[in-house]
Amino acid sequence: VSRAAGEIGPPRILLLGGTGEAKRLAEILTDRGEIEVVTSLAGRTAQPSLPPGEIRNGGFGGADGLAAYLAELRPVAVVDATHPYAEQISRNARRACAALGVPRLRLERAAWKPQEGDDWRMSDGLADAVDLATSLGKRVFLAVGRVAPELPASYPDHFFLIRSVEPLAAQPENARCLTRRGPFRRDDELELLDGHRIHVVVSKASGGSSVFAKIEAARELGLPVVMLRRPDPPAGPLVNRIDEALTWLSYLLEDRAAGRSTWV
Numbered sequence: 001v002s003r004a005a006g007e008i009g010p011p012r013i014l015l016l017g018g019t020g021e022a023k024r025l026a027e028i029l030t031d032r033g034e035i036e037v038v039t040s041l042a043g044r045t046a047q048p049s050l051p052p053g054e055i056r057n058g059g060f061g062g063a064d065g066l067a068a069y070l071a072e073l074r075p076v077a078v079v080d081a082t083h084p085y086a087e088q089i090s091r092n093a094r095r096a097c098a099a100l101g102v103p104r105l106r107l108e109r110a111a112w113k114p115q116e117g118d119d120w121r122m123s124d125g126l127a128d129a130v131d132l133a134t135s136l137g138k139r140v141f142l143a144v145g146r147v148a149p150e151l152p153a154s155y156p157d158h159f160f161l162i163r164s165v166e167p168l169a170a171q172p173e174n175a176r177c178l179t180r181r182g183p184f185r186r187d188d189e190l191e192l193l194d195g196h197r198i199h200v201v202v203s204k205a206s207g208g209s210s211v212f213a214k215i216e217a218a219r220e221l222g223l224p225v226v227m228l229r230r231p232d233p234p235a236g237p238l239v240n241r242i243d244e245a246l247t248w249l250s251y252l253l254e255d256r257a258a259g260r261s262t263w264v
């Protein structure tokens with residue numbers, strides 16, 4: 001990936017990915033051809049849905065590792081389009097970019113807003129969320145990604161329906177585990193909640209459309225949703241939409257063309 005000293009090529013960005021938005025942004029930029037994209041994935045998913053362009057996989061080794069990687073890659077910018085709950089990598093990106101003076105943009109989809117008929121209970125962290133959910137009903141749909149297989153054992157009188165992209169490390173006794181990747185449709189979610197006689201849903205406040213159908217289904221069935229509160233976004237420039245990220249990048253390229261770049 002690194003270029004020899006003096007080697008000329010199109011400007012490139014490091015795109016911290018693992019989300020639908022990151023993939024879409026890589027597709028658009030690759031189509032346009034003005035900017036080369038190197039997408040970084042954490043390597044957690046066995047068969048990730050891959051964007052076009054260069055891909056690198058696995059952690060960098062903290063903020064210092066990321067800074068060393070950036071010093072070699074020499075991107076014109078970093079776009080952090082990781083998931084709203086991926087706090088650590090966003091923190092590392094902020095630190096590494098600040099240390100090297102690399103412009104960084106956070107692309108984070110807007111959170112959902114409750115509407116008429118929604119019964120959301122906000123909670124801080126998974127343990128609190130599960131405590132609250134189990135106080136609300138005996139049959140819990142855990143739709144927060146992969147969880148520790150030991151978690152349901154603390155609630156032996158409850159049933160858990162657990163859905164994640166990657167399988168759990170072991171099959172808990174009082175749970176049914178589904179390995180599925182979104183997007184999910186409202187009718188299927190209704191059938192799932194109804195079929196398993198679910199009383200309460202636990203969800204991240206993910207935003208976006210891909211996993212929203214479970215929230216609509218819960219509303220329709222009058223079920224409470226225990227929502228894990230979103231972490232604060234990293235400080236610095238932030239946009240919610242892909243078109244805004246494209247605008248930010250085009251200003252950045254204009255600045256560079258005009259000699260106003262901080263990273264040369």
Ligand code: NAP
Pocket residue numbers: 016017018019040041042044057058059060061062063065066081082083085086087088089090092144145204
């Ligand atoms: P995290 O807690 O913020 O990150 C933990 C560590 O994983 C980071 O310190 C970093 O390791 C590595 N890492 C995370 N994202 C990376 C990336 N894009 N490229 C390279 N290394 C990365 O992240 P997480 O919540 O485990 O999420 C991991 C990935 O899954 C993210 O890319 C995220 O976009 C995606 N994802 C997360 C969720 C969620 O609910 N958290 C949902 C959907 C998708 P080093 O310190 O060694 O660099």
